[in-house]
Amino acid sequence: MQHIMKNKMIYESPDGGKTVYQREFGNYESRQKVSKLKRLKDYNKKIPVLEIYRCVQSEGSRFGRPTIAVRTTGCTHRCYFGEGGWCDSWYTSIHPEKGTFTFNDIIKIYDENPHVKEMMLTGGSPTMHPALVNEIMHFANERDILVTIETEGSHFLETDHPIDLISLSPKFSNSVPVLGAITPNGAVADERMIKVHNRHRMNKEAMRKTLDYHKDYHFKPVWDGTEKNLKEIEEFRVEMNIPKHKTYVMPAGDTRETLTKMYPMVFEMVAEHGYNMTGRDHIIAYDTERGV
Numbered sequence: 001m002q003h004i005m006k007n008k009m010i011y012e013s014p015d016g017g018k019t020v021y022q023r024e025f026g027n028y029e030s031r032q033k034v035s036k037l038k039r040l041k042d043y044n045k046k047i048p049v050l051e052i053y054r055c056v057q058s059e060g061s062r063f064g065r066p067t068i069a070v071r072t073t074g075c076t077h078r079c080y081f082g083e084g085g086w087c088d089s090w091y092t093s094i095h096p097e098k099g100t101f102t103f104n105d106i107i108k109i110y111d112e113n114p115h116v117k118e119m120m121l122t123g124g125s126p127t128m129h130p131a132l133v134n135e136i137m138h139f140a141n142e143r144d145i146l147v148t149i150e151t152e153g154s155h156f157l158e159t160d161h162p163i164d165l166i167s168l169s170p171k172f173s174n175s176v177p178v179l180g181a182i183t184p185n186g187a188v189a190d191e192r193m194i195k196v197h198n199r200h201r202m203n204k205e206a207m208r209k210t211l212d213y214h215k216d217y218h219f220k221p222v223w224d225g226t227e228k229n230l231k232e233i234e235e236f237r238v239e240m241n242i243p244k245h246k247t248y249v250m251p252a253g254d255t256r257e258t259l260t261k262m263y264p265m266v267f268e269m270v271a272e273h274g275y276n277m278t279g280r281d282h283i284i285a286y287d288t289e290r291g292v
Helices: 103-112 130-143 191-199 204-213 227-239 256-273 281-286
Strands: 002-005 008-012 020-024 027-030 049-056 066-072 118-122 146-151 165-168 216-219 248-251
Touching (some): 103 130, 118 130, 227 256
Parallel strands (some): 146 165
Antiparallel strands (some): 002 008
């Protein structure tokens, strides 16, 4: 819940206000007496992060802004979009690799790029790592860095400093793996993979808590070009009371070729229905190259 009080923004947690934060002249200060939320203890220890790099935000309402991307590994989902391909970061989800960075690496890249004042925390599924995300929010608060977290919404995550922007991308029925489909490393999708994918796929209670607790959000669904998928997107938007101006429809596709085919369809659809369109311009620019 958000309240405006003169030059301050007061954020109350779902616990009825026991946890209160205020923003005054751009700096967030925790007014908790004692936080019980987990934090990292060792900045030299490996964390579940596969990539850290400077880039330009290529999706959603922050499109075009210089940012530092921090990509976590591990995910609750195993997304497969048929002709649109597997998750474009399959190495964090379908076949998750181990983290190779430390928290000091995050600090270092901001020291080297002091002009960059945003962070895109992506995955995988960053909400699987509450201590890491909470530590990032403390760091971001100290440096006055705006944090966007990309999430499918499967877990509600409380942090000592509320996240600036939740990029909510729930996975609809078009994301369910097809039995027998071949994964990027040559494995075969089986019943177990489908069960894992569906276990937390549409946790609307967690999504509502997330949108209520943190500062701002946008809704970023993946559209595969079908009427069935469009109906699911619109029904979800209405049920969750998400306005169209906060809806950014993203084309399905994990390569430059597949996205290029989808772009005209998405152009026409959003113009007809009154949504926003967001591209996936990192794929248009670099195709399947990682870390860009």
